[in-house]
């Protein structure tokens with residue numbers, strides 16, 4: 207029986223994909239696998255039996271990835287599973303920033319008891335008027351699962367779209383409309399665009415990427431949309447840019463004590479992925495990733511270990527080994543099998559940065575001695591007997 211701990215509510219459509227060999231438990235210390243959405247795991251004790259964490263979502267800045275890798279805990283996410291939900295939220299943010307729909311709706315609420323409300327509406331509406339987004343220029347920073355959908359949707363709405371992503375994947379490039387202008391220098395986006403939307407992960411290299419120097423280069427009255435993470439924006443600089451009128455509106459899905467209290471901020475309570483469809487998609491993908499890892503040893507969509515697959519486990523014995531990415535590891539692993547007189551029928555080894563993962567399919571069941579011998583090799587962090 208495998209123990210699963212959920213740190214956030216996870217869609218039942220995902221949880222139903224667990225078989226009878228799995229049980230949901232309360233105590234994270236006893237979990238074999240954890241399902242999480244936005245809960246922060248940085249200060250959490252990671253239990254001895256914990257083999258995997260699946261983030262039902264895209265951003266993994268709430269998980270201590272390196273600490274997990276050192277303990278042989280494989281961390282998964284669900285790329286693209288909530289991208290459409292976020293794209294639609296960005297479009298809502300874009301339209302709400304172009305005209306004061308929020309102010310207008312709130313004002314109607316305040317006068318709704320007045321018998322002359324219809325007349326008042328016609329008289330008062332000009333306060334909430336704005337501009338159209340058609341023919342305006344928008345810069346999309348980060349052309350991954352969400353950025354591509356946002357760029358294509360804005361293009362279809364008649365906007366002139368500029369895209370920037372120095373690390374764009376081949377898949378994303380294929381999915382991007384040919385009308386999107388590919389920009390190699392962020393300064394061009396800052397200089398040209400009426401709207402700028404960020405869709406990059408929060409990393410040391412992207413933290414505060416929208417800072418005073420960036421705002422300085424932007425057009426007067428630019429609108430910034432941030433449906434990625436709050437810390438991508440330097441909030442001191444943002445506050446100054448809003449006060450000077452450089453930034454006309456800041457639309458954020460990640461309000462905090464600072465930005466929620468700023469003028470001209472449209473603060474949305476992290477609703478980007480809060481749709482039935484996104485929650486179901488993320489949960490189902492996360493559970494499938496966990497089951498394939500637990501039952502077959504396969505890794506799909508990991509953010510701290512390499513993806514690695516040998517299909518469904520149908521051999522006499524399969525062993526999965528998390529280890530440091532150092533020389534001579536495969537020779538040492540195969541030597542253990544040879545010393546125990548066990549034939550290897552298939553094997554795979556993949557690496558990602560400092561970490562590597564090897565699976566061995568054997569002609570005989572894995573013995574406790576073999577596991578102990580592998581554990582003793584320098585650089586091994588975890589050994590799992592799959593079968």
Ligand SMILES: NC(=O)c1ccc[n+]([C@@H]2O[C@H](COP(=O)([O-])OP(=O)(O)OC[C@H]3O[C@@H](n4cnc5c(N)ncnc54)[C@H](O)[C@@H]3O)[C@@H](O)[C@H]2O)c1
Nearest residue numbers: 264265348349350351352371373405406407433434478479
């Ligand atoms: N609001 C929400 O509910 C919500 C939901 C999903 C994701 N997100 C956030 O949005 C982010 C993006 O999600 P995604 O699914 O599109 O991820 P993704 O991994 O598919 O795309 C991220 C893209 O950013 C690019 N990138 C990385 N560093 C960059 C840089 N310095 N400049 C330009 N591009 C850079 C990458 O090459 C990649 O193409 C997530 O990391 C997460 O923080 C928010």
Ligand SMILES: O=C(O)CC[C@@H](O)C(=O)O
Nearest residue numbers: 243244263264265479480
């Ligand atoms: O789980 C959520 O509701 C939000 C997820 C989102 O921030 C993500 O990075 O995928």
